[in-house]
Structure formats: C-alpha cells, structure tokens
Amino acid sequence: MKAHLHHFDITREESMLLPVEFHRKTRLQHVDKAFKAEITRIVPLTDMERLYQLRILDPGERERFTFFPGQFVMVDVPGFGEVPISISSSPSSKGLVELCIRKAGLVTGVLHKAGQGARVGLRGPFGTFFPMEQMKGKNVLLIAGGLGIAPLRAPLYSIIENRPDYNTVHLLYGARDQSQMLFGYQYEQWRRVGDVKLHLIVETPDPCWTGEVGRITALLEKIRIDPDETYAIVCGPPVMFKFVCNRLSELGLPMHRMFVSLERRMHCGMGKCCRCNIGSTYTCLDGPVFDYWTVMNLKEAI
Amino acid sequence: MLFRVITKEAFRKFVNTLLSEIEIIAPRKVATDYTGRSIYHYLPVDRFEDVALDYDTTRFSAKTYFTPFKENLASYSFQNGDWTQSIRYRGVTRLILGLHACDINALLKLDKVMARGPFPSPHYIARRKNTLIIGIDHDPCAGGFCRSLGTDTVTHGFDLFLTDLGDRYFVAIDSDRGFSMLQEVENTEVTEDDRVEYSAVRRRIAKGFTTHVETHNLPNILDIEFESPVWAKWGAKCLSCGTCAMVCPTCYCYGVSQEFSMDFASARKNKQLYSCNLYDFARVAGDHNFRARTSTRLKYRYYHQHRGFVETYNEPMCVGCNRCGNACLAGISPPEVIADLHMEEKA
Numbered sequence: 001m002k003a004h005l006h007h008f009d010i011t012r013e014e015s016m017l018l019p020v021e022f023h024r025k026t027r028l029q030h031v032d033k034a035f036k037a038e039i040t041r042i043v044p045l046t047d048m049e050r051l052y053q054l055r056i057l058d059p060g061e062r063e064r065f066t067f068f069p070g071q072f073v074m075v076d077v078p079g080f081g082e083v084p085i086s087i088s089s090s091p092s093s094k095g096l097v098e099l100c101i102r103k104a105g106l107v108t109g110v111l112h113k114a115g116q117g118a119r120v121g122l123r124g125p126f127g128t129f130f131p132m133e134q135m136k137g138k139n140v141l142l143i144a145g146g147l148g149i150a151p152l153r154a155p156l157y158s159i160i161e162n163r164p165d166y167n168t169v170h171l172l173y174g175a176r177d178q179s180q181m182l183f184g185y186q187y188e189q190w191r192r193v194g195d196v197k198l199h200l201i202v203e204t205p206d207p208c209w210t211g212e213v214g215r216i217t218a219l220l221e222k223i224r225i226d227p228d229e230t231y232a233i234v235c236g237p238p239v240m241f242k243f244v245c246n247r248l249s250e251l252g253l254p255m256h257r258m259f260v261s262l263e264r265r266m267h268c269g270m271g272k273c274c275r276c277n278i279g280s281t282y283t284c285l286d287g288p289v290f291d292y293w294t295v296m297n298l299k300e301a302i
Numbered sequence: 303m304l305f306r307v308i309t310k311e312a313f314r315k316f317v318n319t320l321l322s323e324i325e326i327i328a329p330r331k332v333a334t335d336y337t338g339r340s341i342y343h344y345l346p347v348d349r350f351e352d353v354a355l356d357y358d359t360t361r362f363s364a365k366t367y368f369t370p371f372k373e374n375l376a377s378y379s380f381q382n383g384d385w386t387q388s389i390r391y392r393g394v395t396r397l398i399l400g401l402h403a404c405d406i407n408a409l410l411k412l413d414k415v416m417a418r419g420p421f422p423s424p425h426y427i428a429r430r431k432n433t434l435i436i437g438i439d440h441d442p443c444a445g446g447f448c449r450s451l452g453t454d455t456v457t458h459g460f461d462l463f464l465t466d467l468g469d470r471y472f473v474a475i476d477s478d479r480g481f482s483m484l485q486e487v488e489n490t491e492v493t494e495d496d497r498v499e500y501s502a503v504r505r506r507i508a509k510g511f512t513t514h515v516e517t518h519n520l521p522n523i524l525d526i527e528f529e530s531p532v533w534a535k536w537g538a539k540c541l542s543c544g545t546c547a548m549v550c551p552t553c554y555c556y557g558v559s560q561e562f563s564m565d566f567a568s569a570r571k572n573k574q575l576y577s578c579n580l581y582d583f584a585r586v587a588g589d590h591n592f593r594a595r596t597s598t599r600l601k602y603r604y605y606h607q608h609r610g611f612v613e614t615y616n617e618p619m620c621v622g623c624n625r626c627g628n629a630c631l632a633g634i635s636p637p638e639v640i641a642d643l644h645m646e647e648k649a
C-alpha cells in the first residue's frame with residue numbers, strides 16, 4: 001500500500017522554485033522569506049522619529065522589489081520581531097526604501113539603537129495603495145497630521161516626479177508643535193521645485209512660531225476647493241481624519257475620492273493572523289489605504 | 303464521486319495494514335469527566351482497538367494537525383554581524399481517521415484562508431496535502447448545531463468517508479489516493495439494498511438534531527445589533543480566557559514572536575495560535591487598544607465567525623460543533639447568544 005502514500009514535497013513545487021515575487025499574491029511561494037536589506041543611512045528627525053534608508057542587498061531581489069505609494073513592508077529584526085511600516089520614499093527608486101520609524105515598542109526600540117550597516121529583513125510590499133493614476137489631471141489635497149506625513153511622502157514624491165500630470169497640489173500639515181514637524185528640511189524643495197502649495201499649522205506654538213495656530217481643519221478654510229475636480233489623501237491619527245473627512249464631505253467632496261491610510265498591529269501582513277481585522281476587513285489585504293466610504297462602513301475603524 | 307461498500311472486518315484489516323505504514327491519528331477515549339461523559343481526543347493510535355469510531359465529539363478539534371498551536375515559521379543564524387534566514391516546511395505523511403462532517407467542513411473553510419486566495423501558506427499546504435482523511439458519519443452529538451449551518455454533510459475534502467450500515471460501511475471516495483488504497487482490500491459495488499439502507503441512516507441522522515440556531519439574516523442582524531445590550535450581558539460573563547478559540551476547528555488567528563537561543567547564535571520566529579478574546583489582541587503602538595472591553599472582544603468573535611467570513615466567502619466560519627460552548631468556563635454558548643440577538647431584533 002506504501003506506493004499510494006507517497007510524500008508531497010512542497011519545496012519541489014514549480015512555483016516554489018521561482019524567485020520570490022511579493023506582488024504575485026496568489027502564487028504559492030515562500031511567504032516568510034525576507035529580503036535582506038542594509039541600513040545605508042539614518043536621518044534623525046525628532047527624539048522619537050528617524051528616517052531609515054535601506055538598500056536591498058541581492059541585486060536580483062532589488063530589481064524585483066517594486067511598490068505603489070501607500071503600501072507597507074514588514075520589517076524583520078531577527079531575534080526581536082517584525083513590525084509593519086509604511087514606505088515613505090519614491091516608488092521610482094529601485095531597491096532603495098525609506099522608512100520613517102517612531103520609537104514605540106520593542107522592535108522599533110531596537111531599530112533606534114541600530115547603526116548604519118545593520119542588516120534587517122523586509123517582507124512585502126503589502127496592501128492597497130493610493131490611486132495615483134486616477135488622480136491625474138485633477139487637483140490633489142494631501143493632508144497629514146503628525147506622523148501621518150510618513151505614508152504621505154510616497155504619493156507626494158510620485159506627484160512631484162510626474163508633476164505635469166496633476167493640477168493644483170496642496171499639502172496641509174499639522175503637528176502638536178514645531179519640534180514635532182517632520183521633514184522640515186524638505187519644505188522649501190517641495191514648495192519651490194515640486195510646485196506644492198504647503199500650509200502648516202501647529203496646536204501649541206512656541207514663541208518663534210509665526211505661522212498658523214489651531215487644528216488642521218482650520219487650514220481647509222484657507223484654501224479654495226473645487227469638489228468636482230479634487231482628490232484627497234488624508235493620513236494621521238483616526239480622530240484627525242474623521243474631522244478632516246467630515247469637513248471635506250461638507251465641502252462637497254464625494255467620499256469615494258477621499259483616501260485614508262489606517263494603522264493596525266500586524267503579525268503576518270498576508271491576511272492570515274487576523275490581528276489587523278477591523279470588523280471583518282483585513283487592514284493588510286483590503287487596506288491600509290481605504291476610501292472614506294469604506295472606512296465609514298467599517299465597525300471600530302475610527 | 304465513487305462509492306463502495308466494505309465490511310467492518312475488512313475495514314479493521316485495512317486500518318491495521320495502514321498502521322504498519324503511516325502514523326494514524328484517531329479519536330481516543332482519554333478520560334471520563336465529572337458528569338460521566340467520555341472525553342475524547344484526536345491522538346496517535348497504535349492499534350485498531352484504540353480507535354473510538356463511535357465517539358460523540360472531541361474536546362479539541364483536529365486543527366492542531368494542520369495549523370499547530372505553536373509552529374516555527376523561520377530560523378535565523380548569526381555570524382560575523384550578519385544573519386541567515388532558513389525556512390523549513392513540515393509535512394509528515396499521516397492519516398486522520400474518524401473525522402466528522404463538521405470537522406472536514408472546518409478544514410475546507412481553513413483551506414479557503416490558508417491554501418487559496420492571497421498568499422497561500424506553504425506551511426499549511428505541506429501539512430494538508432500530506433494528510434489522508436477518512437471521515438465517518440455519526441448521530442448528532444448533544445448541543446451540536448451543524449445542521450443549522452449546513453455542515454452536517456460533506457461532499458469533498460476527504461479521501462474516504464464512511465457511513466455505518468451495521469455490519470458494513472458505505473464508503474464515499476473523493477480522491478485517487480483513497481481509491482487506490484481501497485483497492486488493496488476487499489470491497490464491493492454498491493447494491494440497491496445498500497443505497498436504501500444508506501438513505502435510511504441519513505434520514506435518521508437528520509431527524510436527530512435537537513439544537514437549532516436561527517441563521518436567517520444573521521450577518522445583517524449582527525451589523526444592525528452592533529450596539530445591542532446583548533453584548534454587554536454576555537461580555538460581563540466572559541473571562542477573556544481564549545478557550546473558545548483554542549478548541550474551535552476554524553479559528554485560525556495567531557501571534558508571531560521571535561526568540562533568541564541561549565547563546566545568541568540563533569533565533570526563531572514562531573507562530574502561536576491566539577484568540578481575539580485576549581486583552582491585547584488589537585493593541586497597537588502607543589498602548590492604544592482598539593478593543594479594550596471584554597464585551598467588544600466577545601462580540602468581535604461572533605462578528606468574524608458569522609458576518610466577516612460570510613462577506614468574504616459567502617458562508618459562515620462556524621461549523622456548529624459547539625466545542626466552544628462545551629468548553630466555556632462562563633457558560634457562553636453560540637446558540638444562546640445568537641438566540642438572544644434575534645430576540646433583540648424583535649423587541
């Protein structure tokens with residue numbers, strides 16, 4: 001009878017022998033395999049946040065690694081764990097990934113101790129992305145609160161690199177105070193080279209602050225929005241995008257043209273572990289980018 | 303599907319032959335509980351006499367043989383400031399004998415999550431494809447409500463499926479593997495008498511159900527009753543221990559953690575089954591917890607089982623085995639909670 005009980009060796013399945021390709025979601029492959037990447041540069045932003053530049057070491061993997069603005073990667077620090085981090089760099093830079101990481105727990109704490117040259121693993125990219133193609137020919141409102149600027153940098157770069165394809169672009173950015181504003185050294189470039197209308201606001205101004213003071217919704221009153229010709233991308237804490245999106249709704253912007261990026265704890269990134277489930281939706285598969293209508297229909301989303 | 307008939311004596315010989323060749327997991331009586339009820343577990347067996355094919359239900363489901371409570375996903379070795387990752391898939395050839403229809407249906411549901419759709423899991427598929435399944439029909443177990451969920455019969459997902467006709471088994475064959483195996487023992491074509499008898503047995507089983515759960519419009523009711531006081535009522539009883547998810551044949555959620563070896567020369571990435579009823583299930587960075595309340599977590603489990611899964615796969619995740627109801631220390635059982643929800647809707 002033994003002849004009928006032959007062992008099935010999954011590692012010899014045809015698709016398992018092909019190089020890992022994370023965008024081919026339905027192909028059987030080594031889903032836990034991490035791309036090894038080296039930290040090539042660390043840019044301190046605040047006490048808590050740093051920008052990490054990573055380069056995938058294997059030239060073949062570097063070539064195959066592509067992503068869309070809004071997607072995230074699982075960063076694997078061997079021995080410590082994995083964390084989901086949204087990609088903060090331009091989708092056109094092959095194999096070079098920038099991640100803006102806040103020191104918030106065990107794994108990110110270890111990353112803050114890591115130096116240049118340290119090697120981490122990357123899995124991904126995972127998740128949905130902002131519809132950059134759909135937005136072409138339209139006005140774009142990029143609205144960020146606090147650390148929300150991190151996932152917003154990817155669509156921002158995508159727009160700046162293809163600037164003629166888009167109409168008026170506003171970037172509205174709010175933070176608790178001036179010291180919490182990230183990427184201050186890039187504002188001039190975004191404004192002058194990128195032709196992005198940048199508006200900043202803080203909640204508690206320090207004595208040298210000369211700009212706007214208040215909640216981010218106040219900035220919406222300062223600009224003219226054409227609801228029929230505008231898309232909005234909103235990233236920030238849930239309470240912030242709730243107020244922003246509700247105000248945009250009042251201004252006539254349809255909910256299916258507002259996009260938000262949600263944040264949840266993820267253990268797998270592949271729609272298995274359930275940790276990022278909202279009601280019944282996987283943030284890792286169906287998100288993290290959702291249109292606001294979908295978010296309104298998710299229980300416990302906000 | 304092909305059907306055959308095999309005598310019980312031939313089946314015993316068949317199992318004994320298999321026992322000399324592969325590991326067999328089967329229901330075994332391990333103890334008797336305080337009410338005098340037998341406690342069965344799916345465990346490895348050495349001889350046919352240890353197999354309790356007439357068992358009512360097991361306390362744990364057989365999912366541990368497909369998605370183990372703890373599983374190694376990857377290993378890392380450290381050398382000269384660098385690391386190397388290695389991944390191993392474990393899939394020993396073995397046979398699970400005596401699975402009931404609900405448990406086979408549970409595997410079919412797990413297949414949808416783990417083996418199909420986005421990111422099929424090689425860990426799961428290696429185990430699933432190397433496991434032979436011989437299922438068996440049975441009279442309804444106390445408290446089971448599989449008939450309400452349409453999981454009391456099964457049409458695929460096994461190699462052989464037996465229905466007891468007294469001195470012989472009516473065998474459904476769902477794989478060439480099962481067909482070839484059966485060729486090795488004496489079996490006969492299905493006769494008119496066999497078919498008549500089979501139908502009579504199935505009718506008897508169908509009539510034997512005493513627990514019913516109203517599933518009509520349940521996905522919508524769950525959404526409408528999201529703020530219902532029913533959740534506060536049952537949530538107040540819930541101990542957030544996670545037992546329900548551990549015994550459930552379809553709950554698959556897990557946590558991933560890593561650990562260093564004592565000499566720091568290597569590390570392991572492990573997956574451990576979790577439960578959405580545990581306090582930190584939805585806790586995120588900055589210590590914010592999306593489901594800090596017991597009642598919210600309890601509600602969430604029902605929401606995923608009876609609405610979320612339906613949205614994705616057009617069928618509920620629950621198979622109605624009521625293992626969670628039997629195991630719950632606080633006496634929370636799905637038939638009661640769901641009945642309560644329906645009452646709430648009428649009020």
